[in-house]
Amino acid sequence: MKKYVLGILFCSCLLGTGIGCSEKAREEKIPETGKSGQNEITIMHVDADYPEFQKFIDQAEKDLDLKIHIVSYPENADNRQAEVSTILSAGEDSVDIFSVNDEMVSEFKYKGYLEPLNDTVMTEDILSCYPESYMEHIAMLDGKVYSVPYYMDIMVFWVNKSMIGDMEIRTQEDFQRLLETDFGEGRYGYGSAWDSAYVYNELSEFINFFGGSYYDWNSPSTREALTFLADIVKKEQTPIEQITDQYEQLEQKFLEGTYASIFVYSGTLDMFVRAGAYREDFIQLAPLPRFKENVTNIAAWQYILNKSSANKEAAIRFLKYAASREGSIAYAEYMNRLPVRLDIIREEDLDIPGFEQLREYVENTELKERPFSRNTMEDITSMGALFQRYVLEEISLEEFCKGAQNITDGF
Template sequence: MKKQVFCGVFALALAVTGCGVQKKEAASDIVPENRQELTILHVDAGTEGFDSFISQAEKDLGIKIHIEKCPANADNRQAKIATLLTSGDDSVDLITVNDEMISEFKHKGFLLPLEDTVMTEETAANFLQEYLKEICMSDGHIFSVPFRMDIMAFWVNQELLDQAGLDRLSCLSDLEILQKKLQNTGKYAYGDAWEISYIYNSISEYVDFFGGDYTDWTDPKTREAAEYMKRMLDTGMISEENLIDQHDQLNEKFINGQYGCMFMYTGVLSTFQNAGVYGKDKIHMAPFPEFDEKVTNIATWQYVLNKNSDHKEAALKFLQYVSGYEASKNYGQLTKMCPARLDVIEDKNFDLDGIEMIRQYLKDYKLKARPLCADSIEAVSSMGTEFQKYVLGQKTEAEFFAGAQNCIDQYYKRASY
């Protein structure tokens, strides 16, 4: 896929010119006199290959890097980072955040802009441009450096498809065939995470599939997407258990063979590998069933620079390093996770399990940032609550559509920036 031109995003920038207490050290605790150091609150702490990546960065930069681990629970992680930033804590220099967190924090003055020091025109041109504009930017400034990319992929359990006599799921009617074959088996054609703080991932995905607009619930296509999702529950294509499932629970059930397919981010690949269920005849990524639009969600993990950092020089040096081609490639190879730089992904010499399917998604589908706002945590839970009441029959269609639009008007369309 050809790189998208950065000029528009960069011109805009010029024009406007959860965390644990214990530290996990990447190397020795002894810091030689006059050696720079910094502390990073990192979501990857403890994962395979990450210590090796940090050790290499220390060697290349001559910086002592302290790593603090974030809690796995998303709510706890969000609360801890918010407390750290709002309190003016200077004990952490760099923080890894997801789309939800950067969408909130970039508006509140906690972070230092990076377009002049790290995300320059040359560097930023190697990332998805619309994504940078919608997620990483505010008021013409770039506040984060993406380092890990996740694409919402289509995962299938090939064993269940084979049992149903299906090579692949090419259209929605194939899902119905699969469900009929799985009736009375305790298995389902489709699995999803419909817990109130996670369901917006799927709502926005299906709205895009059907050609709708997540911010306009008067749009017939938007309504059609929600109606289809409700029918999935009404007809038994999806289990009511999914209403309390977050991604971890969904992935575990998928590993156990409970579902024929699901949409889930590409980063889950290592989970399937570790469980021994990844492979072309087992669980694998596949082309999407045919929808009105060829589109899917994208998310990243990103570095941000705490404005209260006492080690800004070392932090900027590290950010310049990790945003570069070589370090991005090294990160992917060591951690076995997909880096965010497009030129690394597209490099035929860059080898990673699942990379060919990821490249196919990049080629065939439009990648869109999820609809987030300055109060994303509240917004997604509000929409999730409305949706659950709708699919459980506690609200009529008209009541849900009105409630969903009220949510959009309250969180997305007010002057909160």
């Protein structure tokens, strides 16, 4: 994969060419219905089991005169990726459209599994409404667009107000004070998900905080972030047991009061709302604490079109709807999630809990797409396993950095 700088400013798209959404795109209409016999598709979707998502699908079926079958994913991230990969690599046509994360599209776009969408869905006028650097480095390859991002995930700072009260965490010093606060046995100021397939999120986040680079493991700032994470384990300010946790376990522990704060993507808001936990006296979205740099990760979920699909005409109609202003807003408001289209974030007052705070993140925080290679999951888990050995004190900082550099040199 072409090596590129992790520090591309996402928010610059708001102010520069990335926000140049054309008038044609602003006035786009819901796609016309297709021909008889081409009105049925199957989508494998991460939201399949949510009633609110079914309402979105019901609306899409009505608007498009289209029958949409929804198939569930396995809950485990590794199993999810393996299932999609198996279907695509075998050339099966049982699923027309998949909802995938950055990790999956970053790998699949190199393998010839996906239908390019430049000429049908992500035309120039529509593409101009999306964050430019994100699309270039995640959704595109060799000038072709292979996905339709449908919701934006920003790594944000969540706090449990029932634990921290009126404590403000705005600086690195404030965060350190939170870590040092005694919340009782088995309770911590901060926790995370350090499973080998997940910890790269937190690792890249703290490298961002300290002004380092995920590509340069000799950088003093990168090493400062690593030392910080190792030290809070040694001081028992965060539990080493979290090396077995993915986001599902982290979020449950947060709701149970194990952690006073976490860094988790903004898409979690919907789960907190449905659990009745998103309220002033409990779970709240807070401003990002400022370390050396005011920067955080961006991710997205997106649709890809199976190149082997026998229902491409109908599938493209759905994808046009998902990319349209109407479809983007409908999904966002049903699911309490931020759309990826920047024109919508800037111009609409969406009926989403926390929308103004999320818009503040987009407008005032430097947001970076995460670093991926063409061997996405292999490299992610290799880095995660290496980091686990480091915080378990099985290898030194020097040994970790040497191994990490070997991994990212292949990006």
